[in-house]
Amino acid sequence: MTAQSAGTDTRGLRERKKLETRSALRAAAVRMYLERGPAAVTVQDICEAAGVSQRTFFNYFETKDDAVFDWDRRLAGQLVELLTARPASEPPLEAVHRTLRTALPALVADAGWRERRRLLGAYPELVPKLLHSNSHLAEALAEAVAERTGLPPDALYPRLLAGAGLTVLRSSIRAWDPESPAEDLLAVLDSCFASLAAGLPRPESDDPVHSAR
Amino acid sequence: MTAQSAGTDTRGLRERKKLETRSALRAAAVRMYLERGPAAVTVQDICEAAGVSQRTFFNYFETKDDAVFDWDRRLAGQLVELLTARPASEPPLEAVHRTLRTALPALVADAGWRERRRLLGAYPELVPKLLHSNSHLAEALAEAVAERTGLPPDALYPRLLAGAGLTVLRSSIRAWDPESPAEDLLAVLDSCFASLAAGLPRPESDDPVHSAR
DNA sequence: CTGCAGTGCTGCAAAAATGCACTACTGTAG
DNA sequence: CTACAGTAGTGCATTTTTGCAGCACTGCAG
Incomplete structure (x- = not known):
């Protein structure tokens, strides 16, 4: 039960192998999905690769598609960590906002993440599947909010805030052109949180962001 | 291609039979789920019943569990209809609020719905599955909001508002004791929307609603 | 009454997903 | 070095889910 050491290997040979297997499955899945489309890829194929x-395979991922959306497991851990680190004096909504703002650049810079983003564009039927994958994220985030606010872990407010925050995240990502720079995404995100903080008023008819895409 | 007639039978014998089959499957599924728990019920069982x-079975429902959560298909249609009927002068958030407020009492009064609600309490592993079922609802609602606001159907604001609204709905229902009267649920809902309109401020430490459950 | 089109229901085969029991290897302690 | 505990990986059986193609019934037209 030692604390984690350097960043390269989080622990002995065993952990490393596990990570490798996971990566191999994820990589194979994403590649084949892009090449032939989801329907033409069997779990068998991915496993052989x-x-x-x-x-x-099903030891690592709940469903075939989950292999492709693997990223949000890592994201959940990161978000919780970041949120917990925000100063307690910060209002909850702002804390969530800044948490996402901090996490996003690294996320969108990831080449693998961009690949998956393209996948969602090419095969929209995958979007609903992604949602299921998100429910875990919502739970984790709600728990972290509860922690911050001193409310019970299954209280109403944390769930509300976490749900709203993730809705913002999803909407922003969806509205963002993956080819444009990360700053644009942050701008959209900021705009969404501003709107949320203002109580979601009807957007000005000349607002380019909220009518975008 | 005639318009639909009275409410009792939406069309000839054929339609009626289809509705009956759907009901039969739903009823059997809910009953058995409650009796033995989801894991101990096979599709086979439901079909025989x-x-x-x-x-x-899979012609009617996408997954085994969907049979149990059948209700939100009907709900989606109802919500869209109600939302479209709200006066255009109403701010979008308020319109969504009042829409849900209107639809909820009938929903929770339904005996079948209460059964399903109990099911979720008894078997929390079903909650994530319900979420997938909700993605359809989110799309429909977003489209209706877009319609109202005159924004393009895939714009950012409609998705944001619809997502937030459904988060409120889910959170409220989850925080509400199904044994207590519907008014309580409406009170929770109102409180959530008030909080949302105020920009999700940190709840007062003496606020009983947001720390509930 | 008879025939036709549409489509609901079914069986069948393949793929996806899950529970269970077993093997083999890692990491640790003696 | 050796024994042991923990657990990743596997095979097998079963269930869930999906695509495909044929059968049968409803509703309609002649």
């Missing part, structure tokens, strides 16, 4: 058994 | 083939 990664050199593991089918059963192992 | 309803007198149809397994293939037919």
Whole structure:
């Protein structure tokens, strides 16, 4: 039970292997999805490419598509950590805002993430599946908010705030052209949170952001 | 291609049969889920109880659990209709609020709905599955909001508002004790929308609603 | 009454997902 | 070095889900 050491290997050979297998599965899945489309890829295919058994695949991922959306497990941990680190004096909504703002640039810079983003554009039927994958994120975030505010973990306010925050995140990402720079995404995000803080007023008819895309 | 007639039978014998089959499947599923728990019920069981083939089950529902959450397909249609009917002068957030407020009492009064609500309490692992079922609702609602505001159907603001509204709905329902009267639920809902309109401020430490449950 | 089109229901086969029991290897302690 | 505990990976059986193609019934037209 030692604290984690350097960043390269989070722990012995065992952990490393696990990470590798996960990556291999994810990479194979994303690649094949892009090449042939989701329907034409079987779990079998992915497993052969990664050199593991089918059963192992479902040991790592709940569904076939989850392999492609793997990122939000890591995201959840990161967000919780960042949120917990925000000063307690900060109003909750602002804390969530700044948390997402901090996490986003690294996320969108990731080449793999961009690939998955393109995948969602090419195969919209995947979007609903992603949502399920998000429910875990919502729970984690709500818990962190509860922690911050000193409310019970299953209280109403934390769920509300976490849900609203993730809605902002999803909407922003969806409205953002993945080819444009990360700053644009941050601008959209800021605009969304501003709108939320103002109580979601009817947008000005000349507001380019809220009618975008 | 005639318009629909009275409310009892939406069209000939054929339609009626379809509705009956759907009900039978839903009813059987809910009953067995409550009796033995989801894991101990196979699609096979449900089909035998309803007198149809397994293939037919998946003709009506996407997944085993969907049969239990069937209600939100009907809900989506109702909400869109109600929202469209709100006066155009009403601010969007308020319109969504009043829409949900109007739809909720009938919903919670439904005996079947209460059964399903109890199911969610007894088997929390079902909650994430319900979420997937909700993505359809979010789309429909966003479209209706876009209509109201004159924004393009895939614009940012409609998605944001619809997402926030549904988050409120989900959170409220989740925080509401299904044994207590519907007025309580409306009170929670109102409180959530008030909080949202105020920009989700940190709740007062003596606020009983936001720390509830 | 008879025939036709539409479409609901079904069986069948393949793929996705899950529970269970077992093997083998890692990391640790003696 | 050796024994042990923990757990990743596997095979197998079962259930869930999906695509496809044929059968059968409803509603309509002649």
